[in-house]
Amino acid sequence: MPIAKHLAQVSLVLALLPVAAGCAPATPVAQPTTAPAADVKKTYADMVLCYPQLGAESDWRTANTASIKETAEQLGIKQLVFSDAQQKQENQIAAVRACIQQSVSVIALPPVVEDGWDAVLTEAKNAGIPVIIVDRSVSSDPSLYASHIGSDMVLEGQRAAAEMNKLLPEGGAILELSGTTGSGAAVGRAEGFRADLNANITILDSQTGNFTRAEAKPVMEAFLKKYEGQFQGIFVHNDDMAIGAIEAIKAAGIQPGELKIVSVDGTRGGFQAMADGWIQADVECNPLLGPQVFEMALKLMNGEPIEKSVLTNETVYYPDDALELLPTRQY
Ligand code: GYE
Secondary structure, rough: OOOHHHHHHHHHHHHHHHHHOOOOOOOOOOOOOOOOOOOOOOOOOOOEEEEOOOOOOOOOHHHHHEEEHHHHHHHHOOEEEEEEEEOOOHHHHHHHHHHHHHHOOOEOOOOOOOOOOOHHHHHHHHHHOOOOEEOOOOOHHHOOOOOEEEEOOHHHHHHHHHHHHHHHOOEEEEEEEOOOOOOOHHHHHHHHHHHHOOEEEEEEEEEEEEHHHHHHHHHHHHHHHHHHOOOOEEEEEEHHHHHHHHHHHHOOOOOOOOEEEEEEEHHHHHHHHHOOOOOOOEEOOOOOHHHHHHHHHHHHHOOOOOOOOOEEEOOOOOOHHHHHHHHHHHO
């Protein structure tokens, strides 16, 4: 570009600046030495983050909520708009809509189930508010959200199957206590588990305990009546349900280790049950997603590039690890 024309454009921009900033001074001001307001990078102090939490159904969820709240506090964001949908999708959708109304900077959504998000995600997109899907997945087209941060639930199911295969080398029959029906966590874990379970292990039955202790216990009681003496193992989709199931198993007079239990999460409760001999392997699912969520939210506010999918790095824990890690376990 010719220098004269370039200079003319620069001075035009500078002349417009005070007007754009909403304060036209009577006399010309000195030329700004810093970048004009529109180019100033947003900071955490500008961030209003909406976190419509799906519920408080498990220790995993409690730790996830704490991670979000603590990180918001540490980073000093302007406002965290937090709500608890009590495991009801309609409550979550209403909370997302309220956040759109409030023109929050970013919405980070941990969806209770996979389906049924198209309408509200489209509304957020049309309002120019980026959405990060956190923890569980959605079945919506990826163009409707910015990114997904969370665990690979299918891989968790595969890891659980590998443990059950080791625990029942001669094969056998097992039961499954599944998570919330239609949730990405339950769907993925069930799929991965079936993909890698040895052919000589049969899943006799699968029922949901909705990821809670209270709902898992009666399901286990019914299982124990119906399949008495017919199964050797149980795959449980989270530690809270495992703890509920163990109460029923104990009450039935069964000793630790008689039934092989593989669980998911790696919470303190799960570790304690491993230390006590009830759970033989616990597939980790990390709830401490706060730091990653806020870092990505800030990038989105500044129009910086982000990954479309960020997977959490996880492992499998055994009773020996539990004894060692219990004293320092955070959640
Ligand atoms: O495993 C369970 C919680 O979505 C990964 O939800 C999460 C699951 C977790 O209730 O404990």
